Amino acid sequence: MKITVASGKGGTGKSMVAANLAWSLSGSGQVTLVDCDVEEPNLHLFFREDPSTGTVVTVDVPCIDTNRCTRCAECARFCAFGALVVTRERVLFFPEQCHSCGGCAIVCPAGAITETPRPIGRITTRGISPSLHLVTGTLSEGEVLAVKVIREAKEAAGTGEWVIFDASPGTSCPVVETLEGSDFCILVTESTPFGLHDLALAHDVTIQTGIPSGVVINRSDGKDEAAHRFCEEHEIPVLAVIPFERKIAEIQGSGDLISRRNAAWYDRFQSIGRLCRSLVEGA
Numbered sequence: 410m411k412i413t414v415a416s417g418k419g420g421t422g423k424s425m426v427a428a429n430l431a432w433s434l435s436g437s438g439q440v441t442l443v444d445c446d447v448e449e450p451n452l453h454l455f456f457r458e459d460p461s462t463g464t465v466v467t468v469d470v471p472c473i474d475t476n477r478c479t480r481c482a483e484c485a486r487f488c489a490f491g492a493l494v495v496t497r498e499r500v501l502f503f504p505e506q507c508h509s510c511g512g513c514a515i516v517c518p519a520g521a522i523t524e525t526p527r528p529i530g531r532i533t534t535r536g537i538s539p540s541l542h543l544v545t546g547t548l549s550e551g552e553v554l555a556v557k558v559i560r561e562a563k564e565a566a567g568t569g570e571w572v573i574f575d576a577s578p579g580t581s582c583p584v585v586e587t588l589e590g591s592d593f594c595i596l597v598t599e600s601t602p603f604g605l606h607d608l609a610l611a612h613d614v615t616i617q618t619g620i621p622s623g624v625v626i627n628r629s630d631g632k633d634e635a636a637h638r639f640c641e642e643h644e645i646p647v648l649a650v651i652p653f654e655r656k657i658a659e660i661q662g663s664g665d666l667i668s669r670r671n672a673a674w675y676d677r678f679q680s681i682g683r684l685c686r687s688l689v690e691g692a
């Protein structure tokens with residue numbers, strides 16, 4: 410069962426929901442938690458620092474043989490991202506702008522371009538407990554190819570009884586890549602005008618990708634009529650409502666989990682997971 414936890418905006422409590430869900434479900438099954446918010450991964454903050462194994466994520470970029478290059482500029486004309494600029498004296502390459510499509514090597518009439526790997530990020534794997542593992546994707550500073558790191562983080566997670574992906578906020582390409590292949594999406598929102606606006610955007614992404622979804626309303630002040638009305642109108646199940654309480658904020662703010670400190674929340678997050686599975690199996 411693969412579940413993506415997403416939100417249309419940052420700060421809704423998406424990572425909190427993902428971490429608590431993973432911790433609770435690991436009490437009765439094998440869980441892999443994957444941090445796909447590769448530009449600012451933070452799930453490791455909720456768990457003790459165990460020794461981790463890591464691999465480097467690379468992309469192929471052009472390497473130009475100056476002895477064979479005729480400076481015809483076919484490569485520069487092909488590149489839609491401006492990563493190659495050809496002058497009369499030399500070819501300039503800007504690696505941060507390269508999207509590793511390989512097209513420049515194909516169009517070069519002199520065969521002067523080969524490809525070489527360039528590191529852009531890292532995947533680390535931690536054993537949190539015998540039944541819970543955390544995979545973290547980290548995009549290197551200044552890099553832009555988040556999708557490549559997310560894809561490799563998902564591959565490192567493999568398949569299992571429960572795989573939970575914590576997506577980046579928003580609705581752009583990294584979120585779509587994280588959703589790819591998921592069985593269900595949990596949309597975390599808050600009952601504010603911004604929260605509901607971005608919930609609508611995120612829900613539209615799940616519709617476009619054909620992935621069923623449910624909503625968790627976080628930081629509820631008891632005035633969630635607009636959020637419930639939106640869910641009713643779009644036939645989205647409300648999986649849980651998490652109240653806006655000082656105690657919850659203190660626990661989470663200290664780097665702990667409410668499901669680890671409170672048996673009632675442990676059971677509640679387990680119920681969220683079971684409900685997601687039943688909604689998928691009953692679809």
